Amino acid sequence: MTITTWNQQIVKKKNKEIVLRTIITNAPISRADIAQHSGLNKATVSSLVNELIEEEFIYESGPGESSGGRRPVMLLFNKKAGYSIGLDIGVNYILGIVTDLEGNVVYEKHKSIHNLSFDEIIHLTIETIKNLIEHTPQSRYGVIGIGIGVPGIVDKSGKVLLAPNLKWKNVDLLDIIYREFDYPIIVENEANAGAYGEIRFGAGVNFHNVIYISAGIGIGVGIILKGELYKGMNGYSGESGHMTIVVDGEKCRCGNSGCWEAYASEHALLHQAKHILPDATLEELIKMAEENKNVKDIFQQIGSYLGIGISNLIKTFNPQQIIIGNRLAKAKHLIEQPTIKSINEHTLDFHQKDLQINFSKLSIYSAALGVSAFAIENFLSIGKG
Template sequence: MKSKATGDLAMIKKMNTAIVLDTIIAQAPLSRAQISEQTGLNKATVSSLVQDLIDSRLVVENGPGQSSGGRKPVMLLFNSSAGYAIGIDLGVNYIRGVLTDLEGSVLQERELALQTHQLHDVLPLLTACIKDLISLMPDSPYGVVGIGIGVPGIVSDQGTILFAPNLEWQEVPLQSMLQQQFNIPVTIDNEANAGAQGEQKYGAGRNITHQIYVSVGIGIGTGIILNRELYKGASGFSGELGHLSIDLNGKPCRCGNQGCWELYASENALLEQAAELGYSDLDALLAAAAAGEEAVLVLFRRIGECLGVGIANIVNVFNPDVVIIGNRMSRAEAWINEAVQETVARRTLPQHFSRMRVLFAELSDQSAVRGAAYYAINQFLGRIKRGD
């Protein structure tokens, strides 16, 4: 049995390894001496920990850097090609997948349309997409380190989809199903949470403390980041703001409520109204708007106003620095932005509005899939730092 002192030393080494690895990931290229200066760890400790990380193939030497008077220091880089992650955005009418390196850069991507919501039809398409991405992975020491999936619904800590009204799924243990099939760690979260993480890590939300990501697809979901941390609520299910009522006696929703925001401001709401004009998909509507079709422009403006109503409510509740509009409707920025901004300005408390901005996702409709891949990367790095 290990003595307490030995156990404490092992724990300290793990903590210091995590500090060194995080420093290299965040600030590379940098030398051992620079790591020592920035972390406060002594040079001998840093050299030992760096050698462990090099032996683990997570860090590589990148030749000499600039000399400050003596011998040129050897610079260190995080080995982003040590392994790869798969991110999946499981939408209501599409599956989008990416293969990324450990810094989140996209190497391969796939997208396919979904014509059905039946689990027995969707699951084979989902697994085929994952297999396809795995087959495209370059050789690496760690292979696929994880699969992250964003889904449009409420997800338990165990990765079970408890309720996804627009997919008509309940109690689907997707995480365990996929882990059994692929024998790879799987992380599943709400799609809007994944989108919020994607924009915070790689997009419009970088370095912003309080931000709300609004995913506008067939439905509407929101990812809430407060003090740079994803807010999940007491039971882990926060963010269902698409089901805020904005019409007291409004249309019935699949969630069981009525007058829900997503019934008036989502892609589905857009398509329902566009059917009267002879349009059946978002791409055709975007093309018509670009061509100046007046009836379509009016329709987009109406959707923008409805989006603005819900966003104003969010701003009045959370007082964020930014609200980021993402997912498929972000492609309509040119035709909804003015209406969104005007409506938010008119309906938001002045004290909340003065320093707040409404932005569109920098990653466009890839926020969630990039965030899902980030979940897989983050879980892997966490296991490395813990020594699992």
Template sequence: MRVTGDQALVKKLNKSIVLDTIRRRGPLSRTDVSERTGLNKATVSNLTLELLEQNLVEETGLGQSSGGRKPLMLIFNGAAGCVVGVELGVTLVKAALTDLNGEILFERSASLGGLDPDTAFDVICEVMEPLLQDAPETPHGTVGIGIGVPGMVDESGLILYAPNLGWKGVDLKSRMEDRFGVPVVIDNEANAGAAGEREYGAGRHVRHLVYVSAGMGIGSGMIIDGQLYKGAWGYAGETGHMSIESDGRLCSCGSRGCWELYASERAYAYAPLPGQHGQPREDDGVANSSKTLDSVEALNRLPSFTTAELIEHARQGDVKTVAMYAEVGRRLGIGITNLVNGFNPEKIVIGGPLTEAKPWIEPAMLAAIAERALPYHRRELAIAFSELGSRSAVLGAAHLAVSQFLGRVRVSL
């Protein structure tokens, strides 16, 4: 099949390549850009002039001479505009206003309060509006909004299914665009986290990366050969619903034994914790056909403790809490082993709210991976916790909005 494009498409593609090269590699001279992109010097000069006129690129200082005049160096102008990155969680909405380089200018958060779409929309707006009001004046203004959500999102931005929110077919994108009048990009929060770590955090320069987001649920964002992998229809990465117990606990997705019930903050609801007596009901038996959706939701109730509260008990040496985190770490390691054996990544990065408990989770997690992962797969595998902490998804969502604004072009065969 032949792929063709008119001159406008070719120019747009070349301009995107030039801008991306300057953004990632600057400061560069025009000759440097030509050599790195393979575009001739005249094309680079013309495209650079347009980028300068659009305030997306700046000339800064003089570079080293190779025999003639010293060249003017080019850098990306991160202050040309702003974006807002949002992470919609099960209990919390977080947002940050950033420049085009991902530098956080302001950030806010608020409790979600309710799981219905109307409540979530109102809280997102409540968090975002002060950020937009405080946004500095820039040549392009606020150019986009990126939102990471805990569920499956199709290529149009429709939230198809978010089991931990109880959502199906929610068009948050159109509603946000109508409210704020700027382009909105919506993706799974683990994909956003992977983009954030690849761009700004522990995944920089890694071409084969798996980012595991562990909070009230678990999701994975996968970078394969430098590109975010979404699968045939955009639903890849729902690893929290990978079964690790064939006849295990009922999950809100309708299945049993899902990884996130054992290795996320959901596990708190099933463990003996400070102040509790006896063992919580497990309901780990064989599925009963009479179980209803209501009973599934009851089994997956939100835990009564938060991670912030529990790590205080762990610091004080509470035996139950430390043992619980060791088991969560072991289960986390089992699931990660499946990803290692299946995808053979260069690096695994673990992020999300659960990483606050890293000191008590990490030893058992690493031991499980060392015991179970195939030897060739783990030989050069790097495992790290997020460098961005709780901001991975927020910054990744902001980056997705920046990428949309900068007009990255893809040509598919």
């Protein structure tokens, strides 16, 4: 059982990473500026930059503006050094994307699915990945990894223990996919993926303590602390949708009663709207709410309950930002006000100071971009010499 010890190689690797991230964040930037920005010596920066150029992670884009002396050589991140693949397996869709290293989608494949068997879903997933790989542009490092988001409980080895809406139990998804594709593979819970997608490319850029509320059929929570995803002991964190907000309240699908998601999810919404229009979809109800006061009231109530659960999380985490995402975010114009009002009423002023409450910016792409970002992150931190 050896610990991570420190030596010169690690120092170099860490500093190289600092240089690369400085370039990614501040591009275009010169060697001299990197040195000043990072505190590293000019010579060190020069040497590391040259290695990064050699490895095609960055490139020189030509001279910049002089500030009274020799003109600097500006450096840019080579976002096309490799490409990442992200998949979001939903209840009635599979969304696959190919992104460059900056998270720009260069190709996507969206398929609606209905009542497919387990085998059919797996087959479709594999076909989708094959298609995505085929459509990945040529590059130095090629496909640098595959990330897959799933609406369920995923352990740290990439096994899906339970995905009620997919009716999956103990599916070793990572293993199944790895048998077909010899790339680094990441399987992650959809809420965790969405959270990461948003802090990397969406509403949470530059935020470090973020709680992402994935409000869909159920409610999942993605927890970003100190800029990193928190997963808990086994990877089962963020099941806050099942926290009790009404002791002995409404029955929940999980067997308990009074769970948050029994009051504030899409499921709860559809359930409440049943007596107005049975079998309505979220999208239909959003339209109806324009003219039907009763439907509008239901959205308001959902927002209000959403705020109560969010308030609970705020008290526990004292986060910098709350991001509301997934399907209910489509009803932003209907639920934003009641949600915020409810949060205001239930939360102490302390906790609301400096707190941002936002909706997802990446819409349906949150989770797919998130898993894609995991793969990129992995590649950038271990992929370099």
